[in-house]
C-alpha cells in the first residue's frame with residue numbers, strides 16, 4: 001500500500017536524481033538525433049551510420065550512470081520499501097508536465113529493477129502500466145516546434161504549397177530544381193485527387209521534423225479530405241549527378257509507409273520534443289502497426305520493448321493457446337518457439353551445438369548485436385533481447401519443455417519464483433522477433449499445390465527473385481549472410497524476403513571470396529571431400545548451387561535472375577567497392593517508383609505525355 005504521508009527526507013531527492021538522469025539521457029539522445037540534419041546536409045554518410053550505431057548504446061549507459069549515482073549519494077539499494085513507495089509518488093509528481101513521461105517511466109523501471117531485485121512484489125515499485133497520460137501533450141514554449149503543421153491549399157495553390165512544405169524544413173543545401181520535383185509530387189497527388197471533390201477540411205498535415213536514415217531524409221505527413229486520410233512520405237536525397245538535393249519519389253498509403261517503417265530497417269533519427277505525439281500521428285498513418293514497433297523505428301527501443309511486453313502480457317490474458325516448437329526445420333544453435341495466436345517468435349541460444357557449428361554463446365550474441373547496430377536494409381529482422389522472461393507453465397506444451405530441458409537446460413527454470421501459487425517457465429535469455437513464413441515452407445506450399453498451377457508457379461518465381469534480391473541488398477550493405485539456405489529466410493506479410501539466421505553472419509569485407517582450385521591429379525578430382533585447404537573466412541560461391549538449386553523450377557528462376565551470385569567476381573567487386581569507402585543507397589521503395597525512372601528529370605512533369613503519368617499509377621507497391 002502507498003503511504004499517505006510523504007515523510008522521508010530522501011525520497012524526493014532520489015526521485016529528482018532519477019529524473020535528472022532521464023532528462024540527461026533524452027537531451028543527449030535528442031541532440032544526437034538532431035545532428036542528423038547537419039550530417040545529411042554535408043553528406044557525411046559514414047558519420048550518419050556511426051551515429052545510428054552509437055545512439056543504440058546511449059540508454060544503457062545512462063541507466064548505469066544513474067544507478068551509480070543513486071547508490072553513491074543515497075545508498076539507494078539499502079533504502080526501506082516505504083521510502084521506495086514515496087520515491088515513486090514524487091516521481092509521478094515530476095512527470096505531470098513532462099514532455100516524455102512514458103519514456104521517463106520506463107527509465108524509472110530500468111533503474112529501479114537494477115537496484116531492487118526483480119520479483120512480483122516489486123511490481124508495486126515500477127510502472128507496470130503508465131501512470132501519466134501521453135494524450136494531447138504539446139510543448140507550449142514560444143520557440144518550440146509544434147508536432148505537425150497544417151497547410152490549407154486549394155487546387156490552384158497546391159504546387160506552391162508543396163514547395164513551401166519542403167522549404168519550411170530549412171535544409172542548408174540547395175535543391176537541384178525544387179519546383180520541378182514539386183510538380184512531380186503534384187502529379188502523383190493529382191492522380192489521387194482528380195475525381196474527388198475537395199471538402200471544407202481539405203488540408204495537408206506534415207510532421208515538423210524530418211526523418212533521417214542512411215542517405216535519406218523523409219518528409220512524413222497525410223492529406224485529409226472529408227473522411228479520407230491519405231498518408232504520404234517524400235524521400236529527399238542528394239542527386240548523384242549534381243550533388244544537390246532532390247525529391248526522389250512520392251510514397252502513398254499505408255503499405256508504402258509500412259515498408260518505410262519496416263522492422264527490418266535501421267532506426268530513424270528524428271528531432272522530437274514529444275515522441276508520443278509523433279507515435280500518435282504515425283499510428284494514424286499505419287493503424288495496424290503496433291506502437292512498440294513505431295517507438296523502435298524512432299530509435300526509442302527501450303520504450304518499444306516495454307510496450308511489446310505489455311502487449312504480450314495482455315495478449316496472454318486474452319488467449320488460451322499454448323506455446324509450441326516453431327514450425328519448420330529446427331535450428332542447430334537456436335531453439336525457436338512461438339504462440340500460434342501471436343505474431344512473434346521467441347529464440348533462445350542452445351547449450352550444445354553440432355560439431356560443424358564452431359561457435360559459443362558469446363559469439364552468437366555478438367552476431368545478433370552486429371545486426372542490431374548495422375543497417376538492416378529491409379532484409380534482416382530486428383530482434384529485441386530480453387532476460388528472465390516468465391511464462392505461465394500451464395501454457396507450455398510438454399514437448400517444448402522437453403526440448404528446452406534437452407538443448408538449453410542452463411536457460412530454464414520452472415518454479416513459482418514470486419510465490420503467487422502459479423508455476424512459471426522462466427527463460428534466462430531470449431530474443432524476440434517478428435514471425436514470418438520460413439521460405440522453405442513457403443516454397444514447399446507452392447510445390448505441393450503443383451507447378452502446373454499458375455499461382456503456385458508465380459509464388460516460386462516471386463520468392464526466388466526476392467531471395468536473390470535480399471542477398472544482393474545485404475551484400476551492398478557489407479553483410480555476408482553465411483548460411484544462405486532457404487530455411488534461414490522468411491517471407492513477410494507483404495511478400496518480402498527477410499533473413500533471420502545470424503550465427504554465421506560476417507562483414508563481407510572480412511571474407512575471402514575464392515574459386516575452387518583446379519585439381520592437380522585424378523585422386524583430387526575424384527575425391528568426394530574438400531581436398532584443398534580452406535581458411536575460416538574463405539567462401540566459394542560456385543559451391544552454393546548444389547545446396548540451393550536441387551529443384552528444377554527453382555534453378556530455372558534463380559539462373560535467370562541471380563546466376564551472378566554463383567560467380568566469385570560478383571562478390572569480389574562488391575567487397576572492393578565497400579573497401580573503397582562507398583556507402584550503398586538503400587531505397588525503402590521499388591526503384592520503379594523513383595521520379596528519375598518515371599519522368600525524365602529534365603522535363604517538367606506537366607509536359608509529360610499522359611500515358612507516362614498513368615504508368616506511374618500502375619507501378620507495383622514495395623512490399624514490406
Ligand SMILES: Nc1ncnc2c1ncn2[C@@H]1O[C@H](COP(=O)(O)OP(=O)(O)OP(=O)(O)O)[C@@H](O)[C@H]1O
Pocket residue numbers: 326327328329330331332333334335336345347381433434435436437438483487488490500501502503
Ligand atoms: N522470425 C521467424 N519466423 C518464423 N520462423 C522462424 C523465425 N526465426 C526462426 N524460425 C524457425 O526456427 C528455425 C531455426 O531458426 P534459426 O535459423 O534462427 O536457427 P539456427 O539455429 O541459427 O539455424 P541453423 O541451424 O541454420 O544455424 C528456422 O528454420 C525457422 O523454421
